Amino acid sequence: MSTAIKNIIFDYGNVIFAIDFKRVQQALKDIGINDVDAFYGHLQQDPIFDLLERGQITAAEFRARIRERAGNPDLTDEQIDKAWNSILIGIAEGNHDLLLRVKEHYRTFLLSNINEIHYNYIMDYLKREFDFEGNDHLFEKVYYSHFTGLRKPEHALFKRVLEENGLEASETLFIDDSPQHIASAQQLGIQTFLMTAPDTLQKYFERNGLLG
Template sequence: MLKIDSNKYKNIIFDLGGVILNIDYTLTVNAFIELGINNFEGLYSKANQNPVFDNYETGKINSNEFIKEISKQSKTPLDSISITNAWNSMLLDLPSERLDLLEKIKSKYRIFLLSNTNEIHWISYSSYLKKTYGFEDLSNYFEKQYLSFKIGMRKPNKEIFDFVLKENALNAEETVFIDDSIQHVQGALERGIMGIHLTAGQTILDLFNH
């Protein structure tokens, strides 16, 4: 697997879910199927999703509106707790060795977090971090954290990569972007950023010489 050349690259932009944090989309799909939304896989997947998810991830609708939209997909009434729990089912653990790696490389590279995420997931994720590690976000590891629902943009759109590059005066040719979704990696490549696609079984630890 490709190793990141510290002589060539000065900046690294990391995705969160599937790169730093372990996730499993099928757990959320199955949870919603159990709630009676049998077509949920057609509404939401790693590669494609219904506009309601895009709108939620870019902050165009709030959590209450998102829950109402999801509830409409069910033939029987669903309460907000059931929907929230099902939506959070995909969120798994964050192995400590990945935090150790971030701590190690942040003195060598400028590192950033760029995530398509939403308020419900962010609240759950922050709670997990607080309970497991004693802090609520990764601000001590990253120079800046860019969350789609807070900045109103999402990957793979060109504007979000341009925004991160411009705000931090980054040279695209000196920047690496790491993501587990190929369409997001393609978006970075089209902007002139070196894109690395993490596939099943690969982790960020494979990208660096220890």
């Protein structure tokens, strides 16, 4: 890394919280969505997902579009939410402890493309499994796309995090699992690391000596 790191921006899905695109693709196929690879995947997705992640459509409007796309007006909210939430796996043991340790050494931020349905599920999961009231205590500040009206890889979202918190791009590390998000951050001079399986956040910090 060319400049000493003072700040770290973390993605959530497949960096902190495990997700499975194949599982959600199968679940969407099971409720009648054809051509799921083009409809929703790691590198591309239908515009309705972008709208949902920016908070530009409601969960009810999203479900209505899923019914239309599936050609099945009888799909229930519960069936749609179950299929959509099937992407969410959970938090690996040790990740929360690691984040608290990292916070002692760096200014840390969460930057997640997320949506109302997944957000509600994850907030319930964190309360149920860890007795956490969200992720706020793990970071200096959290940014969820559906509350900001912006989503990665938009430059405006990265600039907002930098500017609101007085961060120098060259002193900031961004960790994400999506190449297109990494590329966008690099264009702004942010240092980056692309997380790819079977690598993990804990292994990354250990081998790079970022905690001293």
